[in-house]
Amino acid sequence: MLQHTRHIIFATNFSDACHAAIPAVARWVDMLQCKLTLLHVYNADRLLYRDANALLQSFFAEADNYPQCQRVLMSGDPAEGISEFCQRHRDALLVLPPSDQTGLPRPWHRSLRARMIQTLPIPIWTLGRTLVGSALAANSDRHLGVWLSSPEEGLAHVRQAAQYATQTGSTLHLLHVVPDVNEGSLTHTLRTQAPLGEEYAEEWLTQVAASLDSAQRVEIHVGQGKARRVLPKLIRSSGAELLMVSQNSAIERGLFRSEVSSIFRECCSGIVSVPLAAHSSLTISSPPAVLEEVA
Amino acid sequence: MIVRDRLPLKRIWPQAWRRLLILLFFDCTVAVIYTVFKHHWISLNGLPVAPLASALTIFLAFRTNAAYGRWWEARSLWGQLVNYSRALARQFLTMLDDELEPKDRIPLSKQLVLHQIAFPHVLRCHLRKQTPFSEIQSILGKDIADEMRRYKNVPAALLVRMGGLLKQARNEGMIDSFRWTAIDENLTMLANIQGACERIKNTPLPRQFDYLPRILVDAFCWLLPLALVEDLGLMTPIASTLISFTFIAADLMSREISNPFDNTIHDTPMTALSRTIELNLREEMGDEGLPREFRKQLAELQPVDGFVF
The missing domain is CATH 3.40.50.620 (HUPs)
Known part of the structure; x- marks a missing residue:
């Protein structure tokens, strides 16, 4: 599955962890010669489309020079957005870095990565901890x-x-x-x-x-x-x-x-x-509503 | 590079909270032992702590200066790179004579400018230990990207290629020795900038500068509540933790800026600067004579969440 990956979806919230993951993503893209999609799902109640788009355009700016790169901006719940997008790209590898370590307890925190790993039928790349500055x-x-x-x-x-x-x-x-x-x-x-x-x-x-x-x-x-x-x-x-x-x-x-x-x-x-092999036979009952916009 | 006005606490907190929490616990223990259990022997005269604080301040200031020196030198080098890139592009476009007969290739002057566009990208990747080949492929084509894969030091290899293209231009009669020498001097400056960046990247701050202040900050933070408890009693933890936080934050911040090429928020904004160079050089060069795949529509970069990378 991994060796046949032709598409990398890099879901980002512009955190330090996402920046730290850039060298690894660049290496994947070069090694697999695959398409790169930078995906950001923003909260429309808190951020204007224009501002979210400006952030997305400036994140991982070097990707503009990659042979195949697109930026996709979606609004709504991040988990649903990422899930919906990935369900339509079964040949992809999802890159999902951890959230920044705050050092504070987060009793109400629900792990987005855990939800994605449980539900998505595609492999997911992540980091054990943020490797800022690591070679x-x-x-x-x-x-x-x-x-x-x-x-x-x-x-x-x-x-x-x-x-x-x-x-x-x-x-x-x-x-x-x-x-x-x-x-x-x-x-x-x-x-x-x-x-x-x-x-x-x-x-x-x-x-x-x-x-x-x-x-x-x-x-x-x-x-x-x-x-x-x-x-x-x-x-x-x-x-x-x-x-x-x-x-x-x-x-x-x-x-x-x-x-x-x-x-x-x-x-x-x-x-x-x-993912489990059984997941690869998952079918989508109805085509999902197209929410994203290629930014 | 941080461009926002305020540095949010959450940037420092993840690295400081463990030390602060342990210190807070110790401070509370000292305050309770002194005030509630009346063990007055635990208090320490403030006199020896004050000189320690002074010595520590000197150490911290010294290291912060050294770290800032590295950070500023890195930024200055990239500023020079912007200037030399523009100068070289101008030289390539104006000092090379037009090709006498049309050939089935991109004109040599434009090839050289494209190489100059690629150089900052490649140097950035080299310093951040990131693969540059996707970008080389997009700017210079797949053949050159594949050729570059053979080299460990890709920026240096790219400079050699540029030297080779200049030699070709000279062989084809497009440039004389004087102009070649002038351009070659600027190419040498690029090599010097690369060397200086590598020196900063590969030579850490002397370990003594890094280790000793950290030990002294810890020692000071542990002694501080013992010196304060006689005067402040149960308020000791608040004062002590706040003072400790000041020293710990200074310690952390100076350590963070000492490595300006580590792909963190404290980095020299190499991505933004290499984009600026690319935009400037493409504007100077124009699209004429370039195949479609080498043409680009790029935008200026904006700070992301207050940080420019």
């Missing part, structure tokens, strides 16, 4: 990581990553974190079939690697402990510049709301959430 995103992807959290999530994202790694000549790194063994580990086996020992995990990943025909170079990395602490270490030690995860492990479902998994908060690489 990481501008390097070429020679190391591609895939996080396998459990056997239940399937291997669709691993296969896609393998295809992508083959096409780009990257090394594929299979990453897995074995949970700490303690009294609570008894319930772990009730919830998942994920291995509880490092040796078993390595064996499982070796089987997975053997089932991937397309990947050229595969390396296995297993760590034990809390995923939030160990996964960033595994990413660092593997040198992976991009991490592909399944839709299920990308989000954390809470009682009242879902959000992007806090495991990625300390991850310094770009993260691509790959």
